[in-house]
Amino acid sequence: MVLDLNNIQITLNAVPLFSPISLKIQAGEVATIMGPSGCGKSTLLSAICGNLPKIFQLRGDVLLNQRSMLDMPMEQRRIGILFQDDLLFPHMNIAENLAFALPEKLSRASKKMKIKDALDLADLSGFGKRDPATLSGGQRARVSLLRSLLAEPEAILLDEPFSKLDQQLKGQIRHFVFDSIRTMNIPALLVTHDPKDCPEGQTINLGNNGDSDAG
C-alpha cells in the first residue's frame, strides 16, 4: 500500500498556502510534515481525506494504491484520521465506540473477539463496558487510535495527535501509535509543530510560506 501525494498545492483566493508538495509514503512508514501553526498543515490533511472546505482550491493529485482519491467522497476513501482531540463518542461505551468502526459484514462473535484483542493490545483489557468520560487522557487517545485502525483503513492521517497530552504520556502514546501503524503496515502522514514528534520517515518542513489562518 502506498500513499502518493503528487504535486499537491492548496490555494485560498488564488494565494497558495505552501509550495507544491510531492511525497510517496510506503506501507508501514510514518512521514511527517512539520510547520508552525497556520501554515496549512491541517488543511492539507483535510484535502487528502476528502474534507477540504469549499473555499479552498486543490491542485495536484492524491493517489492511494495508484487510485486517484480526488473524485471519491470521504467515506469511500478508506483513509483514517486522528485528531488532537480523541473525539470518542460520549453516548457509547468503549466497546461500542470500537464496534462502530468494525466492518458490517463481521459476525457478532468475531466483532467481540476483535474488540477484545484490540483492548488487550492497548493494555485496556476489561475496559469495554466503561464510559469514555471515566478514562484518562492517555487511555482515551489509545482507544481513539484503535477505533481508527479497526475500520481497516488503507492509510492514516495524524493531525497533531499528541499535542494535548502531557510530556510523560506523549512518548508512551507516540510509541503505541507508531508501533500499531507498523503492525498494520499502512502508510501514515503526521503533521506536527513539535520536532520531538517526528518518527524516522521522510520529513517535509513547510515553514511559513503563505499568510493564512488555516491551522
Add this chain to the structure above:
Amino acid sequence: MKRHQRSRLGFFPALTLISFLSAIVIGLVSTWIQAFGYMPVIGYHHFSLTPWISFFDHPSTPKAIMTTLISGWGAALFSLLTTFLLFALSYNNRYWNILQKSLAPLLSVPHAAFAIGFLFLAAPSGWILRLISPELTGFQTPPDWNIIKDGYGISLMIALVIKEVPFLILISLSALSRIDVRRSIAIGRSLGYETTQVWIKIIIPQLYPKIRLSIFAVLAYSLSVVDIAQILGPTIPPTLAVQVFRWFNDPDVAFRLIGAAGATFILLLVVSSIGALFLFEKGVRCLLKFWLTTGKRESQFKTIKPLANLTIITLVGVTALAIITLIIWSFTWRWQFPDILPKTWSMKFWLKGFPKLREPIWNTITTGMAAALVGIILVIGCLEYEVILDRQGRKTNTDKAFWMMYLPLLIPQIAFLFGVQVLLVVLRLDGIWLSLVWSHLLFVLPYTFLTLGPIYRSYDQRMTDVAITLSGSPWKAFLKVKLPILMRPVLFSMAVGFSVSVAQYLPTLFIGAGRFETITTEAVNLASGSDRRIVAVYALSQLLTPLIVFFTALWLPNLYFYQRKDMQI
C-alpha cells in the same frame, strides 16, 4: 466591602425566583382547590367532586381530548422529526443556508399574526386557491372544504409545526456549538459512514439530551395553546384548552369550577405527556443501542433528501406567503374569489384601524417595555451574583436554575393563570397594570435569561477588575465598562423579552381582567368572523410592534459605537 456587596446581590436570585415560582405555585393550588368545588367568591363553600364529574360528563370533553392529543402530540412529534430530518439531510447545503438566514425573521413573526396569515392563505377562500382558480380547479366560488379548522385539529397541527421547527432548529444550533460537529462528521466519514448516518448515529443522540427541555416545552405548549387554537383549531368542540378558556369566560359563573377541573386535567395531560415522551426516549435509546454499532454505513434514507430540501422551502415559503397575504388584505377594498389580486385597493382600513389601535398599541408597548426592563434588571442581578459566587470559589447550581427557568414554559398557562386571577380578585389586585406586568414577567424572564446568560457569562471579568482598580468603584466599573461592552446582547435580550410580552394572550386577558386590550388580544379576538381587511391590519400591527423594537435594539449599539471597530458586528 465584599461581604456587603454579596448580601445585596443575593437578593436578586431570591426575588427572581419568588416573583415567578410564587405565581405558579399559588396559581396551581388555587386552581386545584376550585377544581374540587371550593370557590367562596362565587358562593361555593364545600369541597366536592362535582366539577370533575361535570367535566367528564360534558358532551364535548371526549372529542376535545382527542383533538388536543392529535394536534398537540402531532405537532410536537412532527416538529422534532422534521428538525432531525433537516439536520441529517440538508445540513450546510444550499437550502440550509436559506433556512439559517431566515431563522430570525421566522421566529420574530408572532404566533397569532402567523396563524391569521395562514388562515387567509390556506382556507378554501384563501390565497392559494385564488392563485390556482379557476384555471386548475374550475372553482368560481370557494369550495365547501373543511381544510381549515378541521374536526381533528390537523390544520392547527400543521401551523404549529411550521412555527415550532425554526425554534427547535435555533435551540439545536446553540446546543451543537458544544459538540464538535465538523470533526465528528470527519471522524464518522473517515470510518466509512455517509454524512446522514453520522448525523443519525453520532450527532443526534448527543444533541437530544441537550435540547430535551425545549422539546418538553414544545410539547407542553402544543397541548395547551389557546390563541392559535382559537384561530385555526376545530370549533365544535374546540381543543381542550380553548374549551376550558370558554368555560372560564362563561357568563354562568358555575362553569368556572368545571373550567378549573378542565385546566387541572390539561396539567395532568401535559405532565403525563412529558413523562411519556421521556420514557419513549429511554425506550428508543435502549432498543436502538445495538443498531448504532451494527456497522451499517449507508442506507436508502438519503434518497429523501429532496423531501428535506422541499420542507425547508415550504417552511420559509408558507410563512412568507402568510405575511404577504396579510399585507394584501390590509390594503384591499374589493377582492372577489377567485381573483388572484384585489380589484380595488385602499388605505382605508389602515386609516380606520389606526385610531382604534392607538390604545391597544400603547398598552402593548408600555407593558412590554416595563416587563422587559424589570426582566433584564433581575436577570443581570442574578448573573452578577453568579460572578461574585464564582469569585468566592462557590459554584452556582446552573442546572437546577435552568429547570426553574423553564418551569413557566413547561406548565400550561391555563392551568395556573385562572387560579392567580381568582386570588388577585380576592386581594383586589386584579385588573391593575402592575399585576399585568408581573404576569408577563413570568414568561419574559426565562427568555431573557436564556438569551443573555451565555453571552453575559463569557464576558472577560478582568475588564471589570482593571476598571475597579482605576476608578475605585465597582458601580462605576459596572456602569461605565461592563454594561456598555455588553450593550448589544443586553438590548437584544430586552427586545426578545419585549416580543415575548407582546405575544401574551392568556395572561393579558386573565390578569388584566379584560381591562387592558393589547394588540394581541384584539387581533386574536377579531380573527374569526371579522372583516378580513380589519383583521389583517391588526395582525400586521402585532407583527410590526416587536419588529420595530428589534431593529432599534440592533441599531442603537451601532449608533453608540459608530467609531469603535471592535464593537461592530
